[in-house]
Amino acid sequence: MDSEASLRNERKRGSGVKxxxxxxxxxxxxxxxxxxxxxxxVQLSExxxxxxxxxxxxxxxxxxxxxxDTLPNRSxxxxxxxxxxxxxxxxxxxxMYRVTTQLAAKYHRPExxxxxxTLQAEFADAVEAQDALAMISTNxxxxxxxxxxxxxxxxxxxxxxxxxxxxxxxxxxxxxxNDRLPRRFVEEHDEIIAAIEARNTELAERLAxxxxxxxxxxxxxxxMREERLDVSL
Amino acid sequence: MDSEASLRNERKRGSGVKxxxxxxxxxxxxxxxxxxxxxxxVQLSExxxxxxxxxxxxxxxxxxxxxxDTLPNRSxxxxxxxxxxxxxxxxxxxxMYRVTTQLAAKYHRPExxxxxxTLQAEFADAVEAQDALAMISTNxxxxxxxxxxxxxxxxxxxxxxxxxxxxxxxxxxxxxxNDRLPRRFVEEHDEIIAAIEARNTELAERLAxxxxxxxxxxxxxxxMREERLDVSL
DNA sequence: TGCATATTTCTTGTCGACAAATTAAATACA
DNA sequence: TGTATTTAATTTGTCGACAAGAAATATGCA
Numbered sequence: 336m337d338s339e340a341s342l343r344n345e346r347k348r349g350s351g352v353k354x355x356x357x358x359x360x361x362x363x364x365x366x367x368x369x370x371x372x373x374x375x376x377v378q379l380s381e382x383x384x385x386x387x388x389x390x391x392x393x394x395x396x397x398x399x400x401x402x403x404d405t406l407p408n409r410s411x412x413x414x415x416x417x418x419x420x421x422x423x424x425x426x427x428x429x430x431m432y433r434v435t436t437q438l439a440a441k442y443h444r445p446e447x448x449x450x451x452x453t454l455q456a457e458f459a460d461a462v463e464a465q466d467a468l469a470m471i472s473t474n475x476x477x478x479x480x481x482x483x484x485x486x487x488x489x490x491x492x493x494x495x496x497x498x499x500x501x502x503x504x505x506x507x508x509x510x511x512x513n514d515r516l517p518r519r520f521v522e523e524h525d526e527i528i529a530a531i532e533a534r535n536t537e538l539a540e541r542l543a544x545x546x547x548x549x550x551x552x553x554x555x556x557x558x559m560r561e562e563r564l565d566v567s568l
Numbered sequence: 569m570d571s572e573a574s575l576r577n578e579r580k581r582g583s584g585v586k587x588x589x590x591x592x593x594x595x596x597x598x599x600x601x602x603x604x605x606x607x608x609x610v611q612l613s614e615x616x617x618x619x620x621x622x623x624x625x626x627x628x629x630x631x632x633x634x635x636x637d638t639l640p641n642r643s644x645x646x647x648x649x650x651x652x653x654x655x656x657x658x659x660x661x662x663x664m665y666r667v668t669t670q671l672a673a674k675y676h677r678p679e680x681x682x683x684x685x686t687l688q689a690e691f692a693d694a695v696e697a698q699d700a701l702a703m704i705s706t707n708x709x710x711x712x713x714x715x716x717x718x719x720x721x722x723x724x725x726x727x728x729x730x731x732x733x734x735x736x737x738x739x740x741x742x743x744x745x746n747d748r749l750p751r752r753f754v755e756e757h758d759e760i761i762a763a764i765e766a767r768n769t770e771l772a773e774r775l776a777x778x779x780x781x782x783x784x785x786x787x788x789x790x791x792m793r794e795e796r797l798d799v800s801l
Numbered sequence: 802t803g804c805a806t807a808t809t810t811c812t813t814g815t816c817g818a819c820a821a822a823t824t825a826a827a828t829a830c831a
Numbered sequence: 832t833g834t835a836t837t838t839a840a841t842t843t844g845t846c847g848a849c850a851a852g853a854a855a856t857a858t859g860c861a
Binding site for chain 2: 851
């Protein structure tokens with residue numbers, strides 16, 4: 336497993352941290368590194384064929400985004416998904432859906448919508464193919480593109496963080512995405528995009544709110560189902 | 569100037585980065601390090617009496633919060649205050665004022681209000697003493713305490729970031745705070761706290777919104793005055 | 802055997818040094 | 832004198848090594 340380490344000498348100076356950061360980030364979000372997994376610096380330095388210094392820098396960045404937890408002088412591990420404060424997450428997610436969509440209707444430029452439409456087409460393909468993992472990631476990319484058209488970096492960065500955490504959460508339950516609901520999401524996306532294009536801020540906000548609440552209520556149903564399973568075991 | 573470096577040997581392992589991070593952060597927010605200031609790693613390592621490694625880690629964290637900008641292989645410097653996208657900042661600030669106050673009215677516990685009242689008293693003292701710098705920092709602390717009573721870490725962390733950036737911004741114009749307006753802020757704070765205690769979410773949200781818009785419009789007036797000055801020079 | 806203490810092992814935090822990238826200075830040339 | 836190319840100096844990115852803390856293991860003692 337030295338496919339990454341073998342790049343040792345062809346790496347450009349300064350690119351190491353980004354590579355490590357991106358790969359670890361994806362592995363955490365895809366649950367390849369499940370919550371609670373220990374993060375060993377020397378192990379990572381062997382795997383990526385570089386010293387501990389750049390590894391460490393990547394870990395500091397991940398810790399800054401709350402993806403890993405570091406206990407001083409002790410182990411560092413992938414952060415837990417907090418099921419207790421889930422309502423905080425849903426509150427923030429719904430609000431960001433609303434406000435970013437509203438701002439997109441207000442401030443977008445025509446060329447922004449091209450990228451959005453491309454991603455919407457990819458999302459529709461993923462739904463058609465019943466590829467739940469692709470649905471999750473293209474959905475996040477789509478809404479992030481809408482947020483960027485709203486041109487408020489504060490909202491966009493918070494929204495991005497929330498969508499990433501959601502990616503981790505949804506991956507736990509992606510099996511149940513194989514029903515008829517996603518098709519409704521495709522239609523809702525189309526409506527939202529149309530409202531943005533028409534610069535109808537009120538409608539865009541309302542549709543985004545309903546869309547977000549749909550998603551949240553579905554996740555909550557999944558969580559409750561899971562809880563019942565826990566009890567019955 | 570080796571008052572910091574002289575602590576070399578009494579420092580506990582692992583505390584170095586936090587010290588450097590905290591000090592640099594304050595110096596940036598207080599404009600002792602104005603936007604655009606170059607950050608030299610070896611200079612800092614001499615000043616703090618430690619190697620470049622912990623300095624570097626502190627800088628990575630500061631970069632993660634957008635307080636410094638790092639160009640690869642080149643200099644790193646204190647990030648600029650972005651006057652062009654100011655409306656994004658105000659939009660986000662007002663929304664966070666509203667939502668955190670609303671959630672505080674909903675979820676606060678009685679003991680939360682003790683800390684809030686203490687900070688409100690400190691704010692009133694600062695206004696009475698016409699200490700603009702203290703007003704800025706106690707005001708931020710007060711609203712952050714309210715946000716924490718709302719118990720949504722996503723909103724609280726974004727709000728904290730916004731208040732910090734505001735601290736930097738306001739410090740540019742704090743002279744003009746020596747007028748009668750701050751007294752009105754004291755009264756508005758009292759009303760907001762009362763609404764929170766009464767768990768009147770709608771009122772709390774409305775008051776917070778008006779309060780935030782007051783502040784924003786005052787800052788905007790200051791900015792416009794400054795622009796006129798720029799033109800006349 | 803059961804518990805407290807000492808020792809070893811393992812992981813993290815820090816260090817000084819080196820090498821690559823960039824910038825500044827110096828030299829060559831028209 | 833002005834511009835292009837080389838050379839030196841500065842600064843960042845990376846490395847290997849060492850030391851401090853904490854955890855695991857071993858030892859001493861009742």
